[in-house]
Amino acid sequence: MSTQHTSQAEYTAAAATADSPPQASESEVREGVHAIARQAKVAARALAAATGEQKNAALLAIADALVAHAPQILTANAQDVERESAAGMSAGLVDRLRLDEARIAGIADALREVAALADPVGEVVRGQSLPNGLRVRQTRVPLGVVGVIYEARPNVTVDVAGLALKSGNAVVLRGGSAAARSNEAIIAVLREALAAQGLPADLVTSVDAYGRPGGVELMRARGLVDVVVPRGGASLIQTVVEQSTVPVIETGVGNCHLYVDAGADVAQAVAILMNGKTQRVGVCNALETLLVHRDAAAEFLPAALAALAGADVTLHTDDVAASYAPEGARVVPATAEDWATEYLSLDIAVRVVGDMEAALEHIRTYSSGHTEVICTPSIAAARRFTQGVDSAAVMVNASSRFTDGGQLGLGAELGISTQKLHARGPMGLAELTTTTWVVEGDGHIRP
Amino acid sequence: MSTQHTSQAEYTAAAATADSPPQASESEVREGVHAIARQAKVAARALAAATGEQKNAALLAIADALVAHAPQILTANAQDVERESAAGMSAGLVDRLRLDEARIAGIADALREVAALADPVGEVVRGQSLPNGLRVRQTRVPLGVVGVIYEARPNVTVDVAGLALKSGNAVVLRGGSAAARSNEAIIAVLREALAAQGLPADLVTSVDAYGRPGGVELMRARGLVDVVVPRGGASLIQTVVEQSTVPVIETGVGNCHLYVDAGADVAQAVAILMNGKTQRVGVCNALETLLVHRDAAAEFLPAALAALAGADVTLHTDDVAASYAPEGARVVPATAEDWATEYLSLDIAVRVVGDMEAALEHIRTYSSGHTEVICTPSIAAARRFTQGVDSAAVMVNASSRFTDGGQLGLGAELGISTQKLHARGPMGLAELTTTTWVVEGDGHIRP
Numbered sequence: 012m013s014t015q016h017t018s019q020a021e022y023t024a025a026a027a028t029a030d031s032p033p034q035a036s037e038s039e040v041r042e043g044v045h046a047i048a049r050q051a052k053v054a055a056r057a058l059a060a061a062t063g064e065q066k067n068a069a070l071l072a073i074a075d076a077l078v079a080h081a082p083q084i085l086t087a088n089a090q091d092v093e094r095e096s097a098a099g100m101s102a103g104l105v106d107r108l109r110l111d112e113a114r115i116a117g118i119a120d121a122l123r124e125v126a127a128l129a130d131p132v133g134e135v136v137r138g139q140s141l142p143n144g145l146r147v148r149q150t151r152v153p154l155g156v157v158g159v160i161y162e163a164r165p166n167v168t169v170d171v172a173g174l175a176l177k178s179g180n181a182v183v184l185r186g187g188s189a190a191a192r193s194n195e196a197i198i199a200v201l202r203e204a205l206a207a208q209g210l211p212a213d214l215v216t217s218v219d220a221y222g223r224p225g226g227v228e229l230m231r232a233r234g235l236v237d238v239v240v241p242r243g244g245a246s247l248i249q250t251v252v253e254q255s256t257v258p259v260i261e262t263g264v265g266n267c268h269l270y271v272d273a274g275a276d277v278a279q280a281v282a283i284l285m286n287g288k289t290q291r292v293g294v295c296n297a298l299e300t301l302l303v304h305r306d307a308a309a310e311f312l313p314a315a316l317a318a319l320a321g322a323d324v325t326l327h328t329d330d331v332a333a334s335y336a337p338e339g340a341r342v343v344p345a346t347a348e349d350w351a352t353e354y355l356s357l358d359i360a361v362r363v364v365g366d367m368e369a370a371l372e373h374i375r376t377y378s379s380g381h382t383e384v385i386c387t388p389s390i391a392a393a394r395r396f397t398q399g400v401d402s403a404a405v406m407v408n409a410s411s412r413f414t415d416g417g418q419l420g421l422g423a424e425l426g427i428s429t430q431k432l433h434a435r436g437p438m439g440l441a442e443l444t445t446t447t448w449v450v451e452g453d454g455h456i457r458p
Numbered sequence: 459m460s461t462q463h464t465s466q467a468e469y470t471a472a473a474a475t476a477d478s479p480p481q482a483s484e485s486e487v488r489e490g491v492h493a494i495a496r497q498a499k500v501a502a503r504a505l506a507a508a509t510g511e512q513k514n515a516a517l518l519a520i521a522d523a524l525v526a527h528a529p530q531i532l533t534a535n536a537q538d539v540e541r542e543s544a545a546g547m548s549a550g551l552v553d554r555l556r557l558d559e560a561r562i563a564g565i566a567d568a569l570r571e572v573a574a575l576a577d578p579v580g581e582v583v584r585g586q587s588l589p590n591g592l593r594v595r596q597t598r599v600p601l602g603v604v605g606v607i608y609e610a611r612p613n614v615t616v617d618v619a620g621l622a623l624k625s626g627n628a629v630v631l632r633g634g635s636a637a638a639r640s641n642e643a644i645i646a647v648l649r650e651a652l653a654a655q656g657l658p659a660d661l662v663t664s665v666d667a668y669g670r671p672g673g674v675e676l677m678r679a680r681g682l683v684d685v686v687v688p689r690g691g692a693s694l695i696q697t698v699v700e701q702s703t704v705p706v707i708e709t710g711v712g713n714c715h716l717y718v719d720a721g722a723d724v725a726q727a728v729a730i731l732m733n734g735k736t737q738r739v740g741v742c743n744a745l746e747t748l749l750v751h752r753d754a755a756a757e758f759l760p761a762a763l764a765a766l767a768g769a770d771v772t773l774h775t776d777d778v779a780a781s782y783a784p785e786g787a788r789v790v791p792a793t794a795e796d797w798a799t800e801y802l803s804l805d806i807a808v809r810v811v812g813d814m815e816a817a818l819e820h821i822r823t824y825s826s827g828h829t830e831v832i833c834t835p836s837i838a839a840a841r842r843f844t845q846g847v848d849s850a851a852v853m854v855n856a857s858s859r860f861t862d863g864g865q866l867g868l869g870a871e872l873g874i875s876t877q878k879l880h881a882r883g884p885m886g887l888a889e890l891t892t893t894t895w896v897v898e899g900d901g902h903i904r905p
Contacts, residue, residue, distance in 0.1 A: 056846075059845060060845050139867055141866075141867055145856060145860065147866050147867065149883070154878055155848065155878075237878055238878070238879060258877070258878070258879045260879070276901065278901075279900075279901035282901060282903050283901065283902075283903060285903075286903035286904055290903075290904060393898075397894075397896055398506060398507050399503075401602065402894065403894065403895060404894065404895040404896075404897065405894060405895070405896050405897070406897045406899070407896070407897065407898045407899065408898065408899045408900055408901055408902070409592060409897050409898065409899030409901075409902040409903075410899075410902060410903045410904050412903070412904035413592065413897055413899075413902065413904055414895070414897075418904065419588075419594050419895065419897070420586055420588055420594065430705070431601055431602075431684055431685070431705070431892040432685060432705045432707070432879065432880040432892070433879040433880040435892050435893050435894070435895075436596070436893070436894075436895045437895070445878040445879070445882050446882050446883070447844075447849065447850065447851065447852060447882070447883075448850060448851040448852070448861070448866065448882075448883045448884075449844055449851075449852050449854070450851065450852070450853045450854065450856050450860055450861075450866070451840075451854045451855065451856065452853070452854065452855045452856030452857075452860075453726075453855055454723065454725075454726035454729060454730065454855055454856075455730075455855070455856040455857060455860065456729050456730060456732075456733035456737075456856075456857045456859070457733055457737060457857050457859035457860055457865065
């Protein structure tokens with residue numbers, strides 16, 4: 012390992028204190044986090060000059076190293092699982108925390124897929140030769156240092172490090188304390204593999220040694236950290252958005268709507284409804300509200316509600332929709348709270364609307380701006396709907412579940428953005444870059 | 459005028475209170491600003507569906523209306539100028555505040571140039587047909603409601619309104635109180651012209667009636683205002699960046715560097731230096747620091763420093779550079795403060811460096827990330843320099859003054875961004891848009 016970078020021993024010693032209560036004062040934490048961010052910046056500079064081949068070789072080497080070091084990662088992970096189970100963590104969360112050989116193999120495979128993607132760095136976004144002979148090109152370059160704040164899923168450690176490295180960035184990580192031992196073991200493997208490839212180990216660092224205050228300082232290291240990406244639930248994201256002075260790339264909640272227009276194909280609309288609601292209930296591109304044109308209700312709703320009830324979905328409906336519910340269905344009267352809720356469960360809100368304008372008004376009032384779906388055979392209706400909503404994605408006769416970087420052909424994704432600046436919708440490698448204008452002249456001066 | 463929108467009379471009555479001390483409580487100001495932002499959102503929705511032809515017709519109509527109503531605008535402007543001159547405003551600022559017929563004609567011409575640009579809305583940024591038959595396209599759409607906070611230059615009122623309208627957005631303006639009467643008169647003309655074109659007058663609104671607290675609420679209307687753009691000096695921008703909870707598109711300061719490498723063509727390098735330093739001293743793309751490779755110093759610096767001194771430029775130099783200054787030049791020893799200063803005046807910092815790495819280290823330490831210039835005949839040196847700096851623009855053998863939307867072929871610009879997210883470098887119409895993913899299927903569901 013190069014002596015320029017923090018030694019593995021020093022690093023591991025610091026990370027090993029991750030689960031002790033932080034003893035450091037606020038200014039010590041700040042100085043420590045700033046020092047880590049500065050090391051990351053130096054490392055990022057070296058990576059910015061690396062070729063795509065070097066970056067891909069490093070990603071493949073990391074994938075191999077994770078598999079080769081699976082035993083020590085699993086030992087560390089078992090400590091986290093045991094401690095958190097004993098402390099009463101829910102079975103669902105323990106499952107997200109737990110690693111096994113198959114999961115490590117899956118994580119490694121995901122890295123290999125990232126290696127196979129096109130390198131975003133160096134892409135010429137716009138370019139031309141101007142009439143005065145200046146050659147102008149706007150070129151993608153790495154952001155620099157990416158801070159990532161996430162919860163108790165150790166796979167995120169590798170996923171985000173892989174996407175960041177591929178796009179030429181260093182990462183500074185702040186993982187959940189529940190996964191502290193697992194993350195420590197994984198980060199050690201990543202750093203060792205990077206160094207063995209001749210790249211700076213400091214491309215992957217962590218502020219976990221500073222506990223929660225380290226995460227806060229990471230969000231506030233404006234000028235040292237170029238962007239912070241929160242990965243986790245709505246409350247984590249909200250906290251980061253509110254507290255960060257570093258620019259945030261935000262993944263959002265998905266209160267996604269399906270609007271079934273008059274004249275929609277009933278079988279298609281039911282298939283799109285069931286795919287959106289029941290294929291995976293806990294994801295941001297799942298459907299949460301069904302809006303039905305009143306002229307479609309009599310034909311569509313009996314079939315739709317029967318299918319939903321048959322899949323054990325609880326129906327939160329207005330009075331008109333309730334009248335179409337099958338015998339035995341769980342039907343609850345919908346309130347405004349239902350319209351605003353991202354259930355992430357086998358629940359759906361159902362409302363019959365007078366026309367598309369009423370559906371658009373409902374969506375504009377309650378949507379989180381993620382994905383809206385229309386089922387219609389009409390070009391005019393599809394165009395009106397597409398223009399009338401203000402969301403990251405609009406599906407015409409297709410499932411909301413397609414709002415996904417992999418499904419839309421972007422390759423791996425960092426998440427789905429519901430913000431409007433910088434990134435909207437599935438965020439791929441390009442969203443982890445910025446651009447530089449490079450202008451070449453022959454002694455040109457401005458007249 | 460359509461009755462859906464705030465009447466001109468009501469609006470003018472509210473705006474007329476702009477220069478009285480605000481009487482409203484904090485919550486009244488908040489409610490007032492939120493109501494204006496909501497009206498703007500409704501107006502923006504109508505504009506999002508307008509064709510490029512409709513928007514261009516409106517821009518041309520506004521240009522004509524400004525010229526036609528020049529007498530009343532000049533009357534209002536004269537009141538501002540008289541009041542501010544009496545209150546002791548500097549002659550330079552009064553000059554920026556003052557309008558005359560020629561300036562109004564210039565403002566109108568700028569709008570006609572914006573009308574002639576390509577419409578960014580509807581541009582397909584990426585698109586493909588996927589193997590499963592889904593048609594995917596990422597399409598530019600307006601941001602929605604753009605808040606603009608600016609100082610005492612009434613031309614900004616029209617410039618930003620024009621760019622916003624062309625890109626399909628509504629603007630909510632907060633101008634400096636020094637230009638209150640001028641802005642009120644201009645906004646009235648804009649609103650009347652929009653309404654006469656069948657577009658909502660509320661595409662252009664102002665919170666000036668609420669004074670400074672109105673500007674603060676505008677920055678904090680997250681969810682109602684999509685982006686805030688500060689236009690003005692460094693302290694205005696800093697205030698907005700710190701206080702805003704709405705995302706900010708920020709224009710930055712320019713501490714721009716020229717590095718003259720060993721072997722650079724002396725005549726070319728002197729021309730690029732003089733163009734960058736002396737063509738316009740008060741702009742962000744002016745040069746502020748000159749770095750010279752020590753092997754170039756003996757040949758380049760005597761010519762360069764003589765030219766600078768001949769143009770009345772004060773030289774803030776290190777000891778080595780000082781030894782090349784001509785007789786009679788104003789030479790001041792440079793301190794670290796000089797390296798960090800954006801002079802915006804006939805001053806330049808000059809340093810001789812041992813090699814390009816030292817120049818890059820200097821630039822990375824002191825640059826504001828705007829524009830860096832290298833003069834070199836070497837491809838390898840140009841590539842190393844381009845990769846080694848971290849700025850919005852890099853010029854190779856060309857003047858820093860080319861970092862400008864008009865010069866780089868983007869058409870009109872909103873400013874130069876030194877931030878990395880969303881927009882970097884000259885910001886044109888595209889930077890006032892976001893994108894939506896539109897996906898068309900034939901009943902596609904995710905397997």
